[in-house]
Structures are given as C-alpha cells and as structure tokens.
Amino acid sequence: MRIAVDAMGGDFAPKNIVAGAVSALAAFPRIERLYLVGDTQRIQAELAENNCTDQRVEIIHTTQIVEMHDSPGDAVRKKKDSSISRAIDLVKESKAEAVVSAGHTGAAVFAATLKLRTLPGVERAGIASVIPTETNLFVLIDAGANPEPRPIHLLQYGIMGAVYSKYALKCPNPSVGLMSIGTEDLKGNDLTTGAFALLKETELNFRGNVEGHDLFENPVDVVVCDGFTGNVMLKTMESIAHAIFHWIKNEIRKNPIHMLGGKLARGALRRIWKKTNYEEYGGSPLLGVNGVCIIAHGSSSPLAIHNAIRVAAESIELRINPLIVEEVKKYQK
Amino acid sequence: MRIAVDAMGGDFAPKNIVAGAVSALAAFPRIERLYLVGDTQRIQAELAENNCTDQRVEIIHTTQIVEMHDSPGDAVRKKKDSSISRAIDLVKESKAEAVVSAGHTGAAVFAATLKLRTLPGVERAGIASVIPTETNLFVLIDAGANPEPRPIHLLQYGIMGAVYSKYALKCPNPSVGLMSIGTEDLKGNDLTTGAFALLKETELNFRGNVEGHDLFENPVDVVVCDGFTGNVMLKTMESIAHAIFHWIKNEIRKNPIHMLGGKLARGALRRIWKKTNYEEYGGSPLLGVNGVCIIAHGSSSPLAIHNAIRVAAESIELRINPLIVEEVKKYQK
Numbered sequence: 001m002r003i004a005v006d007a008m009g010g011d012f013a014p015k016n017i018v019a020g021a022v023s024a025l026a027a028f029p030r031i032e033r034l035y036l037v038g039d040t041q042r043i044q045a046e047l048a049e050n051n052c053t054d055q056r057v058e059i060i061h062t063t064q065i066v067e068m069h070d071s072p073g074d075a076v077r078k079k080k081d082s083s084i085s086r087a088i089d090l091v092k093e094s095k096a097e098a099v100v101s102a103g104h105t106g107a108a109v110f111a112a113t114l115k116l117r118t119l120p121g122v123e124r125a126g127i128a129s130v131i132p133t134e135t136n137l138f139v140l141i142d143a144g145a146n147p148e149p150r151p152i153h154l155l156q157y158g159i160m161g162a163v164y165s166k167y168a169l170k171c172p173n174p175s176v177g178l179m180s181i182g183t184e185d186l187k188g189n190d191l192t193t194g195a196f197a198l199l200k201e202t203e204l205n206f207r208g209n210v211e212g213h214d215l216f217e218n219p220v221d222v223v224v225c226d227g228f229t230g231n232v233m234l235k236t237m238e239s240i241a242h243a244i245f246h247w248i249k250n251e252i253r254k255n256p257i258h259m260l261g262g263k264l265a266r267g268a269l270r271r272i273w274k275k276t277n278y279e280e281y282g283g284s285p286l287l288g289v290n291g292v293c294i295i296a297h298g299s300s301s302p303l304a305i306h307n308a309i310r311v312a313a314e315s316i317e318l319r320i321n322p323l324i325v326e327e328v329k330k331y332q333k
Numbered sequence: 334m335r336i337a338v339d340a341m342g343g344d345f346a347p348k349n350i351v352a353g354a355v356s357a358l359a360a361f362p363r364i365e366r367l368y369l370v371g372d373t374q375r376i377q378a379e380l381a382e383n384n385c386t387d388q389r390v391e392i393i394h395t396t397q398i399v400e401m402h403d404s405p406g407d408a409v410r411k412k413k414d415s416s417i418s419r420a421i422d423l424v425k426e427s428k429a430e431a432v433v434s435a436g437h438t439g440a441a442v443f444a445a446t447l448k449l450r451t452l453p454g455v456e457r458a459g460i461a462s463v464i465p466t467e468t469n470l471f472v473l474i475d476a477g478a479n480p481e482p483r484p485i486h487l488l489q490y491g492i493m494g495a496v497y498s499k500y501a502l503k504c505p506n507p508s509v510g511l512m513s514i515g516t517e518d519l520k521g522n523d524l525t526t527g528a529f530a531l532l533k534e535t536e537l538n539f540r541g542n543v544e545g546h547d548l549f550e551n552p553v554d555v556v557v558c559d560g561f562t563g564n565v566m567l568k569t570m571e572s573i574a575h576a577i578f579h580w581i582k583n584e585i586r587k588n589p590i591h592m593l594g595g596k597l598a599r600g601a602l603r604r605i606w607k608k609t610n611y612e613e614y615g616g617s618p619l620l621g622v623n624g625v626c627i628i629a630h631g632s633s634s635p636l637a638i639h640n641a642i643r644v645a646a647e648s649i650e651l652r653i654n655p656l657i658v659e660e661v662k663k664y665q666k
Contacts, residue, residue, distance in 0.1 A: 069517040106515075134580045144514055147522040181477055181564040182439075184402040189480040189561050212568025213632075216576035228522050229562050231514040233569050235545025240573050243549035244609065247467045251601040261597025268584040268591040276577065299546075 001031055001316050003309060004096035007038035008065050008083035009103020011299045014038055017102060018046035020305020025054050027306065028313055035060050035096055037087040062086045068298075072106035076114060084108050088115045091291045098292035098312040100283060102300040108293065109145045109286060116291040119321055121328035124149060125288035126157045126227070127295055128164050129234050132275050133215070139165050139174075139222045143284055144231035144295075151194030154178070154224050158199050158206070159327050160287040161222035167320055174221035177210030179229060185209065191226060199224070202331060241276035245269070282307025285315055287324065292316055334364055334649050336642060337429035340371035341398050341416035342436020344632045347371055350435060351379035353638020358387050360639065361646055368393050368429055370420040395419045401631075405439035409447060417441050421448045424624045431625035431645040433616060435633040441626065442478045442619060449624040452654055454661035457482060458621035459490045459560070460628050461497050462567050465608050466552045472498050472507075473556045476617055477564035477628075484527030487511070487557050491532050491539070492660050493620040494555035500653055507554035510543030512562060518542065524559060532557070535664060574609035578602070615640025618648055620657065625649055 005021050007014045018036065025034055033056050036043050040061040047057065064079040076085060084103050090096040092115045101108045105127075113125055126142035141161040146153060158176050165174035178196055180188035185196060187209060199206045207220050212233075215223065225233070248269070252262035262269070274280060282304045283294035292315045296308035338354050340347045351369065358367055366389050369376050373394040380390065397415040399408040409418060417436050423429040425448045434441045438460075446458055459475035474494040479486060491509050498507035511529055513521035518529060520542060532539045540553050545566075548556065558566070581602070585595035595602070607613060615637045616627035625648045629641035 068515070069519065071519065106520075134576060134583065147514060179565060181480060181561055181568075182401070186402065186404065187439075212565055212570070212572045214572075215569060216572045225565075228514055229565055232512060232545055232558075232562055232566060235514075236548060236566050236569055237545070237573055239545045239547075239549045240570055241577060243467060244574060244577050244605070247605050248602065250467065251605055252598055255601065258598045258601040261594045261599070262601070264594025265585055265591045265598060266594070268588065268595070269581065272577070272580050272584055 001313060002033040002035070002096045003031060003312050004035040004037055004087040004090040004099045005309065006083045006087040006099065006101035006103050007036040007043050009101045010296070013102065014042050014046050016300055016302050017305050018043060019050055019302035020300070021309060022047070022050040022052045022054070023302060023306040024309035025056060028310065031056060031313060033058060035087070035090055037090070038062055038083040060086055060090065066104045066107045068104055070104065070107065072104070072110035075104060075107035076111045085111050088112055088293070092116055097316045098294060100294045100296060100308050100312050102296035102298060102305065102308070105144055105295055108295060112286055112289045112291065112293045116289045116293070118288050119290050119325050119328070121325060121332050122156055122160070122288040124153045124156070125286050126160060127284045128161055128287045129284040130169065130281055131237065133219045136219050136221060137169050138219050139169070140230055140234060141222065141224060141287065142227040142230050143234045144227045145286060147226065147228040149191065149226045151191060151198055154191070154195035154226070155198040155202070155331065156288065156328060158202070158204055158222065158224045159331065160324050161224060162204055163320060163324050163327050164285070164287060165221045167323060168318055171221045173205050175205045175207050176222040176224060177207045177214065177220035179223055179225035180209035181211065183209045183211060195224070238278045245273050279304040280307060283311045285311065290321065334646060335366040335368070335429045336364060336645050337368040337370055337420040337423040337432045338642065339416045339420040339432065339434035339436050340369040340376050342434045343629070346435065347375050347379050349633055349635050350638050351376060352383055352635035353633070354642060355380070355383040355385040355387070356635055356639040357642035358389060361643065364389060364646060366391060368420070368423055370423070371395055371416040393419055393423065399437045399440045401437055403437065403440065405437070405443035408437060408440035409444045418444050421445055421626070425449055430649045431627060433627045433629060433641050433645050435629035435631060435638065435641070438477055438628055441628060445619055445622045445624070445626045449622045449626070451621050452623050452658050452661070454658060454665050455489055455493070455621040457486045457489070458619050459493060460617045461494055461620045462617040463502065463614055464570065466549050469552055469554060470502050471552050471554050471556055472502070473558070473563055473567060474620065475558065475560040475563050476567045477560045478619060480559065480561040482524065482559045484524060484531055487524070487528035487559070488531040488535070488664065489621065489661060491535070491537055491555065491557045492664065493657050494557060495537055496653060496657050496660050497618070497620060498554045500656060501651055504554045506538050508538045508540050509555040509557060510540045510547065510553035512556055512558035513542035514544065516542045516544060528557070571611045578606050612637040613640060616644045618644065623654065
C-alpha cells in the first residue's frame, strides 16, 4: 500500500512527522511506498537525523505551507503547492491510497472534500475519533470537520459512525446516541431536535439523546454531534485525563508513604494512562470523502504520527467507503 | 438570611433535597429561614426521616411538579403552582434572598428570567460553574442556561464571569478565554467569531480563543461559551474524572501489589478525587438575573444540595449583582 504524509503539517513539523513516519515504516512492512510531501531539504535533514535510508520513502517537493491563521478556503485555493493540497492530489491521482495530515484541520477537510469529493449520498464529511472508556471504545463523530452542520448532516454522521464502529471496531450492533443537554427527546437546540427526528426514523440502534454523564458510565458506541461541540469535547477529554494523571503524580510526591504506594501501583496507573493517551490512537478518519484521509493532532508526537499511519494502513485494508455508500443509500429520499 | 429550596426538583427529590437542607441548616447558623417548597406531606416525611425539628424550616405547599419532559415555557406558564415557580416567587416577593433548585434547568432559568427579570444591561442569564484545575479554579459561563446565544450574550457572559471570578473567587485580574476550535482569531463558528470581535474591544483581560487543551494546562480564569457547549463540557468533565478514578480502582484491584500501593497512596488519590467531585461545589449561580438563583445538578446527592445551599448563602453575602450592573454598563451602546 502507498500512503501520502503531509510532512509540513502540525505544530512540530517536519520533525515529528518524519520521525513518526520512519518509525511506522519499520513497524509496517506492508507499506510499499510512503510519500513525504513538503520541503525536500528539511525532510531530507530529518530523514538523516533518523538514520533513514528506506527505499520506500519518496519525497514530493512543495513550496508552500498552510499557516494556522489561513482560512480553509484561501489555504486551498491560493496555495495550490502546499503540502496538504499536494498530498491529497496524490490520492486523487491514485498514486496513494491514503493521506495523513496533522496540519490545519479546516484546510485538510476543505481540500479533501474539494479534490476527492464526498461519497454518493453524503453531503458533508465528518471526523470520527475513537475514545476509550473502561468498557468499550466509542466513536465520536463529528470531532471537528463541520462546525455548523444541519440536521441531515448529523443523520449521515450517525450512519457513518455506526458503519465504522461495526467494521473497524468490530462492535456487532452499535448503539448510537445524539449528544445533547438533557436526555428527554425534546431537549437540546434546534440542530439536535431536528437530528433527533431524523435519527429516530432509521434502523440504527438509536438510543436517543445522551449527555456527558452517559459517555463513560453507560456508554453508547457512537456519539453524534456537531463539529464544534465534538472538537471541544475531544480536546477537553484528552486534556482532563492528562491533567488528572499529572495532578496525581504531583500529589503523590508530597508524601513518602504516598510515593511508595504510587511506585507499587505504578503498573496499574500506567496501563490506564496509556489507554487514555490520545497518542496511542494517533489519527481519526475523515469519513464521507471518496478516499482515505486521516486527521492527526496538531501537536502530534512521533508516536502519534506512527499510529496515524497505522490507522491509515488499517483504513485502506478495511475498504469501508462502499459500506458507507450502501448504508447511506437506505435513507435517501 | 432566608433561602428558598425547590424541594421537588431533581432526580432524587424530595429525599436528597431535604437531607441536604437539614445538613446545611446544621452547618450554617446564619440561615434564619429555609423554605422547603413542595408537597407538604412528602417533605414532612423526609424531615422526620432526618430527625429534623429545626424551627427555621418553613414548608410552602405546592401541588404541581415540573417534569423533565416539559418544555421550559409550558412548565412555567401552565404549572403556576409548581415548586420551582413558587420558590422563585418567594424571592420575587422578598420573602427569600436566594433560591436553590436541582430540577429542570430550562424551567428554572425561564422562571427566574420571567419573574425576577434580568439585570439592567444584561440580555440573557448564564450559568457560571466553577471548575477545579491543579493550579486554579475557573469559571465556565454559560454552563447551560442559553443553548442558542448571540455574540452579544457571550460578551455579557465574559463580563459577568470576570466579575464573579474577581469577587467570589478572589482572582485579582481574571483572564478571559473564548472557547473555540483553534486558537487563531478567526477560528470557530459564526457565534465565536462574532463574540471574539466584541470581547477584543473590552477592557477585560481577554486572552482570545482557548481550546480544551488550554483548560487544564495553562488555564484562564473565565471560559466563555454557548450554553449547549458549556453544558456538554461540564458534564463530560465531571464524567471523565469520575470514570478515571473508578477505572484506576478496578485496575489496582487486579493485582495484590498494586492494591497495596493503592492503599498506601490512598490519601493523595482521595484528595484529588474530592477536588474533582462536583458534589463539593454543589451549585452554580445563574448570573444576570435580578436575584440569587443557584442551579444544582439534577442528580444531586445530599452533599451536593448542602453545598448548593452554602453557595446560595455566600452569594447573598457577596452582593454581586450591583457590581455586574456597573461593569456591563461600560459596554452598552
């Protein structure tokens, strides 16, 4: 398989991107070609830094970089030679089967939608993030592609999220919840009440509205929400988990008995810390575009990029897009 | 001071409400009168259950209960003899100086706005929740009063949140952040970009957009957002903190060495657990109404109600409303 990586996208690009790519190449022999798209000189320097002479790497030179303050439209229309645009072009031209970017999410979504188009029946793409709980993994969709959706988009997110849960996470009959404020049918805002009416009419295993409380206590398998709320939730969840472990560590250090206890319990604490660490998940698929597009964190570490490339490889093998098209077709009017 | 408590509001009402009220009466001798508003017989039974014969209690009998599926408007207009409406009436008639409710948030906000009116210059009330981090307490406003605000409402939330942070939490020059998806000025949706422009023009210590990541790593003192996002965030934060401790406990139990470690480190873990437990905070003021109105959790325990009544007592003493009016006046056009 062939994967295109936006080497210039992300807060620590190209350093962390190249380091993660080198690590992924070593781990996944089934990658036949890995395109690193960006400034040749800087990418070569990072490859040398990582002692990488892997013949599967091909650098695609680009001259422009999308800056975080660029608007998504401008970034794509005015910077045609940006690393993200050119990486997506490789998928469009069938030179690569997937693209990975840790850069400007809005620009990646805009470029992927414009160049690859959405799947038949899908109006807007949505980012599907996988979140761990004690008892399951749930799919949060949309985690940030579409901050002002309409109810029909949330319906399509529910369908795509359920397909992803079923085939990628092997959840046999995924339950779907609509993120809202209050579990009663009519609670929420205009968007959620509209989406509720649409989701209720489907054959999905729809559980109605869910609240923050439900996410971890009695979790559903797919959580549907607008991209603004989803992005805020995702980043808040990551942040609070990280903060709690940091806080525990500092509190334990204040007292030698607690410190001894912390050392003895370390294995258990580490296991959970690892489960709640987003870097282990790495990247989230942008579902609904005609191709495989993996969105990684802006602040991705090499480990996060390694895992985003793993998710890209798995997504290529999964061939989920035809399944999405088939499911969405059921609800077209 | 005199406080009115909606004894029928909440998932475990009147049981937990009365138990919390009895505990608060014992703890706070400065409460001169505590109105328990609701079904006399059921309240009396709970008072007997708690061996309470405190002469400061006065039951105000009501015949109607707002159900969670009632729309806020219907709940207030059609159920004039509901516990929440009558409890707010006591504030309106100056028989009480504050009201506490763990019932239907939408109905409480609607009734308080209708009966007490908003403060001069404030268009919409907002719920101000206090969230602990390792290094500070921040105010999240709006945590659920107004799920479809306009930019001007967010401006007013920023002002009210800063006043609350300064006077209630003793933060000298509170920094204010606007919750968004991306820290660049133009990131977000129409609401946040509109609010950004307004907040930037104030004398507030405005830090621009903040993301979930910023909440705990380099926290601001006031986080401004719409009531939908705020409510989802609040419940998600509570839920994940609770879930992580539960998860740690179960993981530690799997291995005797980890269990011993957990026992030794228990003091430190408990201290943080307590800090992240919303019951310790109890209730959030509805800022912007002409009176003191404390919104407690629907699932409030007796401890949460005890603390919500404490917050009510503190809010009465704080006399924050004139300070809000003065600050808001600066930005009226």
